[in-house]
Amino acid sequence: MAKPRVHEVAKQLGVTSKQVLEKLKEMGEFVKGPSSSLEPPVVRKLKAAFPQSKGDGAGSGAKGAHGAAQPGARGGRGVAGRPGPRPGQTGRPGPRPGQRQSTRPGSRPGQTAHPSDARPGAPKPGQQRPAASATGESAPRPAQQRPEGSTTPRPVPHAPTPNAIPRPRGPRPANNPFSPKQHAGARPVPHPRPHPGPRPHAPRPGSFGARRGGFGGPHRVGQGGGARPRPGQPGFGGGPHRPGQGGGFRGGFGGGPHRPGGRGRGGTAGAFGRGGGRNRKSRKSKRMKRQEFEQMEAPTLGGVKVPRGNGETVVRLRRGASLTDFADKIGANPASLVTVLFHLGEMATATESLDEDTFQLLGAELGFKIQIVSPEDEDKEILEQFDVSFDVEDDPDDLVARPPVVTVMGHVDHGKTRLLDAIRHTKVVAGEAGGITQHIGAYQVEADLEGEKRAITFIDTPGHEAFTAMRARGAQVTDIAVLVVAADDGVMPQTIEALNHARAAEVPIVVAVNKVDKPEANPAKIRQQLTEFGLVAEEYGGDTMFVDVSAKTGLGIDKLLDAILLTADADLDLVANPDREARGVAIEANLDRGRGAVATVLVQNGTLRVGDAIVAGTAYGRVRAMFDENGESVEAAGPSRPVQVLGLTSVPRAGDNILVTEDDRTARQIAEKREAAQRNAMLAKTRKRISLEDFTKALEEGKVETLNLIIKGDVAGAVEALEESLLKIEVDDSVQLRIIHRGVGAITESDVSLATVDNAIVIGFNVRPDGKAREAAHKEGVDIRFYSVIYDAIDDIENALRGLLKPEYEEVHTGTAEVREIFRSSKFGNIAGAYVQTGAVTRNSKARVLRGGVVHGDDLTIESLRRFKDDVTEVKAGYECGIGLGSFNDIQVGDEIETYEIREKPRD
Numbered sequence: 001m002a003k004p005r006v007h008e009v010a011k012q013l014g015v016t017s018k019q020v021l022e023k024l025k026e027m028g029e030f031v032k033g034p035s036s037s038l039e040p041p042v043v044r045k046l047k048a049a050f051p052q053s054k055g056d057g058a059g060s061g062a063k064g065a066h067g068a069a070q071p072g073a074r075g076g077r078g079v080a081g082r083p084g085p086r087p088g089q090t091g092r093p094g095p096r097p098g099q100r101q102s103t104r105p106g107s108r109p110g111q112t113a114h115p116s117d118a119r120p121g122a123p124k125p126g127q128q129r130p131a132a133s134a135t136g137e138s139a140p141r142p143a144q145q146r147p148e149g150s151t152t153p154r155p156v157p158h159a160p161t162p163n164a165i166p167r168p169r170g171p172r173p174a175n176n177p178f179s180p181k182q183h184a185g186a187r188p189v190p191h192p193r194p195h196p197g198p199r200p201h202a203p204r205p206g207s208f209g210a211r212r213g214g215f216g217g218p219h220r221v222g223q224g225g226g227a228r229p230r231p232g233q234p235g236f237g238g239g240p241h242r243p244g245q246g247g248g249f250r251g252g253f254g255g256g257p258h259r260p261g262g263r264g265r266g267g268t269a270g271a272f273g274r275g276g277g278r279n280r281k282s283r284k285s286k287r288m289k290r291q292e293f294e295q296m297e298a299p300t301l302g303g304v305k306v307p308r309g310n311g312e313t314v315v316r317l318r319r320g321a322s323l324t325d326f327a328d329k330i331g332a333n334p335a336s337l338v339t340v341l342f343h344l345g346e347m348a349t350a351t352e353s354l355d356e357d358t359f360q361l362l363g364a365e366l367g368f369k370i371q372i373v374s375p376e377d378e379d380k381e382i383l384e385q386f387d388v389s390f391d392v393e394d395d396p397d398d399l400v401a402r403p404p405v406v407t408v409m410g411h412v413d414h415g416k417t418r419l420l421d422a423i424r425h426t427k428v429v430a431g432e433a434g435g436i437t438q439h440i441g442a443y444q445v446e447a448d449l450e451g452e453k454r455a456i457t458f459i460d461t462p463g464h465e466a467f468t469a470m471r472a473r474g475a476q477v478t479d480i481a482v483l484v485v486a487a488d489d490g491v492m493p494q495t496i497e498a499l500n501h502a503r504a505a506e507v508p509i510v511v512a513v514n515k516v517d518k519p520e521a522n523p524a525k526i527r528q529q530l531t532e533f534g535l536v537a538e539e540y541g542g543d544t545m546f547v548d549v550s551a552k553t554g555l556g557i558d559k560l561l562d563a564i565l566l567t568a569d570a571d572l573d574l575v576a577n578p579d580r581e582a583r584g585v586a587i588e589a590n591l592d593r594g595r596g597a598v599a600t601v602l603v604q605n606g607t608l609r610v611g612d613a614i615v616a617g618t619a620y621g622r623v624r625a626m627f628d629e630n631g632e633s634v635e636a637a638g639p640s641r642p643v644q645v646l647g648l649t650s651v652p653r654a655g656d657n658i659l660v661t662e663d664d665r666t667a668r669q670i671a672e673k674r675e676a677a678q679r680n681a682m683l684a685k686t687r688k689r690i691s692l693e694d695f696t697k698a699l700e701e702g703k704v705e706t707l708n709l710i711i712k713g714d715v716a717g718a719v720e721a722l723e724e725s726l727l728k729i730e731v732d733d734s735v736q737l738r739i740i741h742r743g744v745g746a747i748t749e750s751d752v753s754l755a756t757v758d759n760a761i762v763i764g765f766n767v768r769p770d771g772k773a774r775e776a777a778h779k780e781g782v783d784i785r786f787y788s789v790i791y792d793a794i795d796d797i798e799n800a801l802r803g804l805l806k807p808e809y810e811e812v813h814t815g816t817a818e819v820r821e822i823f824r825s826s827k828f829g830n831i832a833g834a835y836v837q838t839g840a841v842t843r844n845s846k847a848r849v850l851r852g853g854v855v856h857g858d859d860l861t862i863e864s865l866r867r868f869k870d871d872v873t874e875v876k877a878g879y880e881c882g883i884g885l886g887s888f889n890d891i892q893v894g895d896e897i898e899t900y901e902i903r904e905k906p907r908d
């Protein structure tokens with residue numbers, strides 16, 4: 001349904017657009033003009049703000065439904081044992097608690113005994129809201145008066161019912177306690193009941209009693225209803241508060257008690273940068289009332305009222321969103337969300353970027369399903385705003401074949417670079433014209449296949465790391481992977497790693513058996529070795545093409561190019577439409593002193609032309625000039641063609657997508673929006689990828705179908721055994737287990753990067769991540785599991801697949817120390833003279849000894865810890881110490897002692 005415009009709503013309400021605009025301004029909603037469209041929550045607020053209007057009918061009640069909590073569900077927590085609403089009671093299907101209808105002046109007289117009253121903070125039927133507005137500022141707040149005839153029992157007495165206190169001109173309870181503009185003394189905290197003494201006020205910024213345990217503390221919303229702060233205590237929803245600990249608050253009461261007749265000037269004004277100013281008192285006051293009234297719709301949570309979802313209501317938020325963004329989406333007051341979140345044990349300001357977990361926590365409490373928009377979707381949404389899309393549907397008639405794009409991968413020193421050079425020098429297009437070949441990140445060669453000249457594009461950055469790094473940015477550039485294996489060396493760990501990375505990307509592989517010129521070369525052995533990894537040569541009945549080459553002599557290069565083309569023809573349908581505006585990817589980019597930002601772009605579809613307005617990630621500009629790999633100027637570049645592009649205002653990142661836009665302005669605006677999105681994402685805390693615990697949930701929600709695993713172990717036998725056993729786990733057909741990579745040795749950054757791209761979980765069997773990998777895993781939120789018993793790993797995976805995994809404890813890494821000397825003592829055994837590198841080493845903490853990234857001794861305890869001659873309890877990073885591991889004496893210089901703690905894992 002289209003969003004209504006201001007003038008339409010005005011018409012509905014029987015008022016003028018100008019009046020609506022003014023009202024909107026009062027409400028702090030900034031709307032341009034009569035033809036601006038309005039979000040549903042705003043319309044709802046408006047309708048409430050014009051109660052006499054004709055549009056204010058049953059519809060508004062229906063719209064209020066989003067704020068209606070499930071009767072009996074949530075309310076049960078605050079009001080134990082109270083019945084839910086009984087619709088029959090009023091002789092008509094009464095609106096559910098939280099619906100505005102029931103609170104309309106005299107609108108539903110029969111509802112005075114509506115059970116919604118049983119809910120703390122639920123709107124009280126028959127409440128004289130208009131009296132509040134009629135009597136102006138000195139009127140009690142809307143929820144404060146109970147009708148004489150009300151037979152409904154009051155809500156549970158100690159439920160926080162901030163609205164129930166007759167507080168003339170009292171500011172709202174939900175004011176932002178963090179607002180710097182707030183007058184410390186002007187804003188009372190929601191307080192359950194009147195009390196004789198000065199009213200506690202919201203703390204000033206920085207006077208957060210919470211740190212001393214006096215500010216609610218982590219407890220669940222709804223339960224707050226039961227804990228009532230006593231008079232004089234800082235209120236705020238009534239978390240556990242110990243007397244004497246509220247000092248933080250008291251310091252904040254400087255403004256003194258709430259002055260009778262005072263206007264609560266801090267009010268909502270300025271709390272979130274909206275409104276404010278003395279001369280707007282009366283308007284503001286109305287607005288406050290309006291907001292209070294709005295909030296009455298919803299059940300109270302920790303002393304404030306916020307709209308509720310029904311558990312299925314989806315709220316989409318961008319990465320790095322703040323509570324204000326969330327509040328906008330659900331039509332709540334950001335300050336209320338601050339409070340609610342606080343009661344969930346998390347502190348955040350209204351404008352601070354929050355991570356997904358925090359939103360999930362808040363969403364779960366309020367009945368909203370939070371969807372954090374993925375970076376890809378976010379980008380799509382940005383592009384949609386400009387009517388641009390990266391993936392365009394082409395008419396099949398416009399499609400023509402395009403050259404394959406190839407990445408060369410393989411083990412160190414197996415000849416990747418030399419092979420790329422050999423191919424370039426023998427075959428580079430037009431290179432023979434005497435042009436000096438340049439490294440621009442990619443090049444194109446021409447091959448002769450069955451008399452037909454065909455081009456192949458090679459990415460000039462060899463290695464699977466670069467390949468996966470590009471994929472991590474969402475760029476899938478490679479069509480075919482050439483796996484280089486030196487015939488004199490054989491299959492090595494990185495050969496397998498490269499193979500797995502290519503497979504994870506579902507890219508076909510051609511094997512180049514290199515260095516066949518060497519006398520010790522044994523190409524047959526390579527074929528046989530790779531058979532074990534599922535790459536069976538065609539001559540052995542498989543479907544992988546193996547070509548013997550020598551990068552040194554140039555032998556077999558032609559055949560390799562043929563094999564690439566044949567594989568492309570057999571496995572892929574490489575087509576593109578050259579007659580459209582270009583789409584591509586930045587392969588490489590740098591800042592050149594003379595030429596400014598220089599980016600090598602691989603055109604994927606369409607044709608890029610000099611003069612085109614482009615946006616590349618967060619860079620934009622106009623193509624000033626283009627050059628090919630021979631340094632020659634190019635006017636146009638078609639699909640699969642790499643070109644160096646000049647004219648961007650800044651340097652894009654490798655993997656950034658490139659789009660041609662209608663004009664410079666669009667390009668600039670897209671770039672700016674992306675930059676803002678990136679900034680927000682950076683502000684958000686660690687992104688959480690899939691973990692073994694939430695796998696089942698993700699499965700149920702249809703987010704995943706496969707559990708991807710990466711297995712790293714100390715010995716090949718263990719890795720194989722683990723893999724075999726895991727693959728034997730029988731689960732129903734709806735779930736699949738896929739081992740996308742396995743290998744021997746420490747968990748590397750490259751493993752983490754693969755896990756990041758393919759949403760995999762890393763299993764470390766007697767191995768640990770190296771420093772960089774640990775950091776990357778933390779940053780990317782990759783779940784790494786460590787095991788030393790195969791059955792434990794199998795159990796965990798099996799349970800995850802069956803949805804039974806209930807971990808309660810987790811290992812928390814606390815410090816690492818490098819062994820630099822060994823002191824032998826007959827009394828204490830071997831003492832490690834160690835240097836603490838990270839964290840801190842603590843006496844009695846758990847420890848393990850790593851040798852070359854492999855677990856050498858586990859389940860140990862730091863039994864003695866000394867600095868010089870003194871026994872100490874802790875030694876921090878940057879200091880040396882003596883560590884005794886009890887009876888474990890098998891330590892060597894160079895070993896790493898890792899300490900950890902087993903902590904209870906908070907369940908999501």
Ligand SMILES: Nc1nc2c(ncn2[C@@H]2O[C@H](COP(=O)(O)OP(=O)(O)OP(=O)(O)O)[C@@H](O)[C@H]2O)c(=O)[nH]1
Pocket residue numbers: 410411412413414415416417418419462514515516517518549550551552553
């Ligand atoms: N005899 C012979 N030597 C080769 C051949 N290909 C590469 N080499 C040599 O092998 C060594 C490693 O080659 P590179 O091309 O640097 O290997 P790489 O795989 O790119 O190595 P990294 O960049 O370290 O990953 C160099 O000394 C090359 O000269 C070949 O076909 N025959």
